[in-house]
Amino acid sequence: MKVILQENIDSLGYVGDVLDVADGYARNFLLPRQKALEANPRNVKALEHTKRVTAHKAKKVEQDIQGLAATLSEVSLTFPVQTGKDDKLFGSITTKDLEAGLSAEGFEVDRRKIQLANPLKELGTFTVGIKLHRDIVANVSVCLVKQDGEAEAEARVDEAGDETAAAVPSAEAPESQDE
Numbered sequence: 001m002k003v004i005l006q007e008n009i010d011s012l013g014y015v016g017d018v019l020d021v022a023d024g025y026a027r028n029f030l031l032p033r034q035k036a037l038e039a040n041p042r043n044v045k046a047l048e049h050t051k052r053v054t055a056h057k058a059k060k061v062e063q064d065i066q067g068l069a070a071t072l073s074e075v076s077l078t079f080p081v082q083t084g085k086d087d088k089l090f091g092s093i094t095t096k097d098l099e100a101g102l103s104a105e106g107f108e109v110d111r112r113k114i115q116l117a118n119p120l121k122e123l124g125t126f127t128v129g130i131k132l133h134r135d136i137v138a139n140v141s142v143c144l145v146k147q148d149g150e151a152e153a154e155a156r157v158d159e160a161g162d163e164t165a166a167a168v169p170s171a172e173a174p175e176s177q178d179e
Contacts, residue, residue, distance in 0.1 A: 001020070001021060001022070001023045001026040001027075002019070002038070002039035003019055003021055003026050003036035003037065003038060003039055004016065004018050004038075004043055004047055005017045005019065005035065005036050007035045007036075009035060016051065018039050018044070018047075021036075062136070065133045065136050066136060068138070069132055069136050069137070069138035070138075072102075072130060072132075072138035073138050073140070075102070075105055075107070075140050076140070076142075076143065077102070077141070078145060079093055079097065079142070079143070079144050080145055080146070081093070081144050081145070081146070081147055082147050083123065083147070087123055087146065089121050089123070092119035092120055092121045093119060093120040093121075093142070093144060094116070094119045094120075095111040095114040095116050098116065098128060098142065099111040099114065101142075109130055113130055113131045113132065114128060114130050120142065120144060122144065123144050123145065123146060124144060125144075126144070127139050127141060
């Protein structure tokens, strides 16, 4: 008897497969438990229609994800990091940091989808892949720069837009007060 599977069955096949099985197996197990339908012309046409609709929806979703990938590929994240002697980083940049950076840019990405083999531990520019779909990967540019106390204070002034932020002491100010 020919049947159309409605569920994945390990030893038999996957959803939508048209299979020839023993009559007793179909009548006594597959059909009563609604794991399969009889493969008559009506059910076969319905299956083909469902496959076409599903393929159309999948194509539309894939196009949307392609657009998101193009937008994400234009994003460049910059992380000011503290460095020690010989420009070695204190700590590293991990997927959690990248997720937070993307979130700040307005992109909600699960950190498990960020393809980072090892945490970033050096200054420089890196390309990190983000797997959005089984075949679609967006590449994001990540730049690690040396954190500078004076540059950080100027950035705070620019962000706040008022002079109260300019009162933030630089890295040299505490040393001059101690003398």
